[in-house]
Amino acid sequence: MIIPIRCFTCGKVVGDSWEEFARRVKAGENAGEVLDSLGIKRYCCRRMLLSHVEIIDEVLRFYEEAEKRKEARNFY
Amino acid sequence: MTEISKEDAHLLLKGFFKEKGLVRQHLDSYNEFIDHGLQEVIDEVGEIPIEVPEAPYKVKLGQIWIIDPQTRITGPYATEVDGTKHEIYPMEARLRNLTYAAPVALEMTPVIDGREQDTELVYIGNIPVMLKSKLCFLSQLSREELMAAGEDPDDPGGYFVVNGSERVIVAMEDLAPNRVIIDMDEKGAAPVYQAKIFSTTVGFRARIELKLKPDNAIYISVPGVPSELPFIVLMRALGLESDKEIAEAISLEKDIQRALEFSFEKALGVETAKDAILFIGNRVAHGQVEEYRIQKAETAIDKNFLPHIGRTAESRKDKALFLGEMACRVIELKLGRRQTDDKDHFKNKRLRLAGPLLADLFRIAFRNLTRDIKYQLERIGVKGPVITVSAAVRPGIISERFQHSLATGNWGRGRVGVTQLLDRTNHISTLSHLRRLQSPLSRSQPNFEARDLHPTHWGRLCPNETPEGSNCGLVKNLALSACISVGVNPEKIKQTIFSMGVVPIYEANEALKLSGAKVFVDGNIVGYCSSPKELAQEFRQRRRRGEISTEANIAYFSKEFSEREELYVNCDEGRVRRPLIIVENGSPRLQPEHIQKIGSGEWSWEDLVKNGIIEYLDAEEEENAYIALKMSEVAPEHTHLEIATYTILGICASTIPYAEHNQSPRNSYQAAMAKQALGVYATNYQQRVDSRSHTLHYPQVPLVDTALMETMGYNLRPSGQNCVVAVLSFEGYNMEDAIVFNKASIERGLARSTFYRIYEAECRQYLGGLKDKFTLPEPGTRGYRGEQYYRLLEPDGIIGLEASVTGGDVLIGRISPPRFLEEYKEFEVKGPSMRDTSTDMRPSEIGIVDAIFITQSGEGSKLVKVRVRDQRVPELGDKFASRHGQKGVIGLIVPQEDMPFTEDGIVPDIIVNPHAIPSRMTVGQFIESLAGKTASVRGKTVDGTPFSNESSTELRKALVKLGFSHTGSEVFYSGVTGQKFVANIYVGVVYYQKLHHMVADKIHARARGQVQMLTRQPTEGRARGGGLRFGEMERDCLIGHGAAMLLRDRLLEESDKYTLYICENCGFIAYYDMKQRKYVCKLCEDKAKISPVIVSYAFKLLLQELMSLCIAPQLRLKEKA
């Protein structure tokens, strides 16, 4: 759903690196190099960021769309 | 000639899926039904004759429209209690338990005395709408608009919403109708050669069999005629009177004609057509008047015999010719010139989808409606110049029929299980459910040949995805590249081939009939051709140019297959076809510029088909094709090239990485388990009200994926997590497929899921104005549970949000009026008291109230749905599986410090026992382990697509470069003792799925509890607090031990012990007389000597059941020794 706070296996905090990782990978950088630059060395921590899907963004869309409609109704 | 790389093939397939979607077959079939199927059913009836005594008139039926005449709504809608109608979206239908259906209106014109009156557009009922079909609103919306409507944009559609629940019409796989299948029946002493045909026309299906019996005579079974008819008699009845005519209709070859000798003998005495019809009449209606016999016989051969050719007297000659063809084949089989037809060859199978099935329903319902209209109009009579047909129409007939059949799955005429509740465990299970095929064969019979994997299944049906057990091989799943034909009008095709040089039957001369190839269109012989091979080539060229519809397929069978050359043209619906790249003169037509155009979006998949680069082949035409597997293998003899080999797999099997390295049953197990894995089944799960659902808290995309996962949408809705897996025997807790988990990983969120359950209650209204009420029940009401159970209810009777509930707590408080009012008039003076019909939580479950939906149902009554959630943290007993059929249950949860560790700090999440590997041979899991590790360190997912993946040697090289041993093992130190393990342990990253079999749903205990009313034995099932069955085999074990007292304890004391009073005199059961205060036997009043006997209540039940059959069981008693 949302990025887990810690690596499941070792317990290192990886949640705070997610946003930068996602942004840089989307911009086209090589994911392995981004992870290296963020200091995430062990493969247990690396897989947390590499294989994560932020499904919460999609689930939030339903509430955002509902908000938009509510605003549109209030507008009139 | 450049290579088509695997990326190019993948690009092509992406275009294919983008255009077609994954449930194209359902949508196409339904759209076809709405566009043409509805009108065809109406046209069959045409008009309704109304027999009013003085002035009979007709009602002519015109065009059918999807519109409501009153409100002009043209899509799915709902009617409120006050009569207002408004359009609805599927989400509203799901929440309010409505049916997502659109209005249907028909033009009706009364024709009085030949003059047509005004045409009326009459509303005749509601037809359920398939989601994302043409009629559904969702098909027009963009992704954002879909989300605004509360729908998951990646939901595939292709199902119906009936009474709030999602129903799928599963495709039925059947033998092709109107095709002759020849068989040999070897059960008896001598073989019987048969030809069978399921002659099907609209709404009518008849099975006709032609047998060549050991006495060398041919007999035919006609539906409606009790016994078999000799072949020649039937031919004469159909109009071919002379022997010569009959013999020529069968075959012009002398050998075959000679074999008819015995059949002719059986028909001695029947020389003319009239004789033959009388002969048949004698069999059908024995002893009746001659005219009646003739009439019955004529009905039998016109209406019931070979109805697909025609149902009137004009088609008798065609039927005779067809019969001749059947007889010819049977004789060829006997003479050894032809092989038996393979019933499992996919060319003889057709799939029946939602369209034809709904058409069947509509036909029955519409006929009922016309009968009802007729009755109503005849009742009204003629009352004035203008006749309003709409007053006589009851729309409920059609609407009810559709709703009832879709909701229950009963399709009339004994067919059950046609619709199923859509499986929403995870995204893959939904897709797989929508691509399923059912076979009508019985589940209890062995049916070995039908269950086998047939070579023609290549590319059409998944070889691995089939259930284990009684359904194995009968329930199949479509492969990814399979398409189902929609069908074209055969008339047009017939015209085309006539123009290409085929001589129609009646025009063909003898020479052509002897030497030419027979040409069949959809199973019917239409003519002869002298150069069949060239004709087939020309046909294919024209099809590739676009002059002939792409739906038609042609196949040419040379003299290898049978005595004569034959040409088959198929253009009916329900054939499973697959796309292939056309190869001409040794080079494929697909060039790099085409791939570029697909990539840039300039061309879509359809453009490739239109330009003759790709064509669809069905199982019959594939017999003529020589298909190359790989681009590099293409030779001049090849006619086609596979696009990608991995499309032979279906949806679930495509989730398996390195599948070609696994023993194939393991892939089948994974295909079954992928459907049970927890994930995110839809992003709108918070708005949905599914009766049971699961959500995984932190799903992850597999690091080793397959090329098809993206198309299936698996990367957006994954159903598992990547885990660090070590292969090691650990303390004896992972024996026999158990697995060991890391406690700290679980505490950090690994494999956590939430389980949601819906409890619903509706305030119904009864006759007499009484209705239910949602409220906090008073302590005095009948059935009051106890104050503590209602403690969480708010004044409106519904529980509060975020309240913690356990089994027994009331969620929705409701009181209802007593059921049978009359009973209570005797006992109670005061008015009817209400009883408590509250909805409570299931006994063994706990949770927190997550959401409450309060709405109004279709009938206007208040409807409340409460969703309760329960967080499921992995515990001992929960089931997990990798993607290679390696399932296991958690055997031990180990604290992190006790886990073996490496120098880098890697600690396994899961420890798998190495004994699980040798006999199962799932090498794919080990390669996935290497690949997962490589992917994590490299930073890029590894492609594990079957047949085109990164090989293990490449992976090993990469591992060394990245700093890990090429063996995949690492040096581990024991967590407990701290010493280095002597051997290196194999560790890697493997994708594990959490399956929905969790121990919290299964744990069950009972000491003493509820018993059944009928047998007084403990109830069955966890939900009812039941006991576990001490079955026959367990009883045998106790007998084997000689443990008599234990047996008596299990079967009597703990179950249904009962003291039965028997009269020793007569041996029947005695009863207790209240007034006399003793046991009496009514039969032997004074001589009775009543003795008690201890038996099980089930035995007493048996005695009484025998008594109900008028058998008198008497017990003879003896004193206890």
Place this chain on the structure above:
Amino acid sequence: MKIEVLEKDERNMRLLIRETDVPYVNALRRIAISEVPCLAIGEVVIIENSSILQDEMISHRLGLIPLKTDLDSYNLPEECECKSEFGCNLCRVTLTLDAEAKEGTRTVYSGELVSENPEIVPVSDKIPLIKLAKEQRLRLEAYARLGKGKNHAKWQPVSKCTYKYLPKIEIYSKRCDGCGKCVDICPRKVLAKSQDKIEVRDLMACILCQDCVKACPQNPKAIEVSGDENTFVFNIESTGALPPERVLAEAVKILDKQLEQFENDLKVKKDED
């Protein structure tokens, strides 16, 4: 026992420990993971939650946030004099969160947690806790307590605490023919080839995997790798709650206390006998 610090920074520490043995080093490792206490949120009272994630998921996430720990000012709940379930100022820190998405969808970070003690704050304030859509609100009160890793993983002060034996590589130049197979196969590039001779380039990097030994074509093998069972390279990576040297120091103290307790128990038994 001799200790030499090889590397040290704010979170990581690498030591070379000589003249000790496996049980002792393992004991330190285990205690560092499971017995050294640190602060983490234990209980959450949710006042308002209209977000997408359910209460228990948010509480789970809050618990996992590492908090800067002050071991000297706070007591373990079971050892605190107040002996109350709710806790007192000496054993409990209150953190509050009041987040609302006014303009549009936004992410709530750990930095928004407000602590009653400005020293006890999340180690990183960029951890995304939850995303709120417009009009969604989250208000809660969280109580942080000291706890031990053996009770829940959130109270583990380290994310990596491991060791290895000091590697010992012996190359027999007489048997070696310089084929270089061991150099190629070594994953950590420990060996290097120079003028037909194999030499050790980076001894500390060796992971004792024995791949080079297996790859050597000579019989008897020209290379031998073993580990010294009395010298260890010890690694600690802290989550930030405590500095790594403090973790180790506490581990030693706890081990001493446990041993003392054990000795006392033995003495009592002996006296009883």
